[in-house]
Amino acid sequence: METAPCSAAEPIHVTQPELPPLGEFVDYLEKIWSSKVLTNGGTFHQQLEQALCEYLGVNHLALVSNGTLGLVLALKALRIVGEVITTPYSFVATAHSLLWNDITPVFVDVDPASLNLNPQSIEAAITPRTTAIMPVHCYGRPCDVDAIQKIADNYNLRVIYDAAHAFGVKDEQGSILRHGDLSVLSFHATKVFNTFEGGAIVCPDAKTKQRIDHLKNFGFINETTVVASGINGKMSEINAAMGLLQLKRIDEVIEKRRRIDILYRQKLSAIRGISCLPYPVGGLSNHAYFPVMVETEYPISRDQLYDHLRASHIYGRRYFYPLISDFPMYRGLPTADRSQLPAATAAAEKIICLPMHPGLNAEHVSYVVQKIHEAA
Template identity: 65%
Template sequence: MNPSEKPIYVTQPFLPPLDELQPYLKQIWESKQLTNGGPFHQELERKLADYLGVEHIALLSNGTLALVTALQTLRITGEVITTPFSFVATSHSLLWNGIRPVFVDIEPVTLNLDPEKIEAAITPHTTAILPVHVYGKPSDVDNIQKIADIYGLKVIYDAAHSFGVKYKDESLLKHGDLSILSFHATKVFNTFEGGAIVCPDAKTKRRVDDLKNFGFANEVTVVAPGINAKMNELQAAIGLLQLKYIDKAIERRREIDTQYREQLSRVTGITCPSLPPDTVYNHAYFPILVEKEYPLSRDGLYDKLRQHNIFPRRYFYPLISDFPMYRGLPSAVQSNLPVARKVADKVLCLPIYPLLTSEAQEQVIDLIAGN
């Protein structure tokens, strides 16, 4: 098979028609309100809360600062239990708050934090659990909450991948004390860069709003050493436009997912992880696991696709616990994380995005199937 003419990346951002941005730009130019909670920012907060089915949402400049700010909002200190199988921002947010990450292994089917292994990692210093809904798929929220209740721990979900995901008929983002979202260019819903914190009540949202604005509660009062993590008006305008197209974009992702699942489940040695029951998914990622029975190793398949101008990604390899700033931690030892290590060595995320053509997808499938 000839290499694809145009590179096929793991993702490509959806962009609304350019001419639809013009009226928003005009309004920004006329009002000169560029940031600090302007009208588009306020409108997007309202519309997103509505669309996602949550009480309150605070917009931030990116998902990483949303994580950092969420931890500060709940005054988390000491040790926090988290997963090594995620993007490095999850654990970095702990270090930025002077908190020690404690890695706990993942569960082999959902690839999320394994609740059965959490209790053994709790110490007198543990204050919270920071699970990730990896690829947007729900963590075991019920069992995680049970443990949190028994030990008096807070739960903050890194829901960077979970825009629009529903679990048991309601937004997945309602679980835990707070959830954060990412609106990065590579995400299902993008504002170029952007993020949010989903809050259960107005008081918590107010604290987030103060913290994302240097800690200012009013012109003369600073309540905490906050940071500048505000979403600006241009980002918010893009978000308002994206909302018009999001359902169609997710629908196209669903079709691509179905096609991959049908075609690749026939290939010996390729596993397509399933969805937890009761989930309405956003099809943010399409991970496959390259098993021993497949003729190539995961990296062999990764290289083969790259030679054909197709660029899948090994999300999440290496494990966070293998990066230099984490590997000295007692919980980072290999024997503590056997499932995460195995999964990190066989996972490959395939191209999935609304503008992926059927021909391009066929090419990816044919190469994996060895045709």
């Protein structure tokens, strides 16, 4: 095993934001200072919406202040009530958005290979109160969108995709974001594409976008008319300006991630008991995360490896542990029973996401792999 010259005292975080040159951002700030337009759909906001539509290959997109609020607004825009089928294997915001709309989450198991919602489990969980499905493109890996849509059509259900991880992800026909009734992106600092904080809702038509634009601005349609119980979910001009700068380099960022992904796979292949998730079939990955499974053949547990890496200043994350269904506000639900969620439970106990971001180099990757090898 190659010994990397990376310093053990240098922290290696699971992610860190890619930022443009500060001078370029200052140029945008000067324009904002000059215009004194800070929010409410200013020039940069309008430019970013258009630029993102073009880059992502979608027709309509509404910027919002963050991805979580995007989920809340998406549910509100489609007037979802009752029960929504979703995954326990995700960041907690997925289910929180349901509670904020007084909707009951119904957890079903994931497919053990993709870690996305298992379509067979979805269909078995449908009741007369079910109104929608909220799948997650986990780690940016596309869901079985055709199977999910077929179920939705058969039972007259809406589909809202939590696409927080899926910026720029494509399947064989184009953008993964074109599926479902709405798709919600996160532009948080930890994501492949970030605007410091932010998000977007991909809409199928101009009418739906207009409703979301009203809802994210308190329900106003003009100076004196309010048509819905909206909220303040607007993206500021500063966040939009950052997005315009980030978009200039996003292809380079994803390419750097791709090269790190390849290097990890090459170096980890010789370590028994550490398995990498396969690439999505027929799709284009954004390499948002690098999850590995710590299998029983590995001599120590996932949590022991997690602690071993932290002792070496390598800060991986156990995404997603615990399951959402294990948290106090959800574990009393009948569908939160772990015995009904075997694949999700196994993933939560096996997976650790290794550091993955464009700031890593070959020495960092070698050092991480060296420490995993040492523990074995």
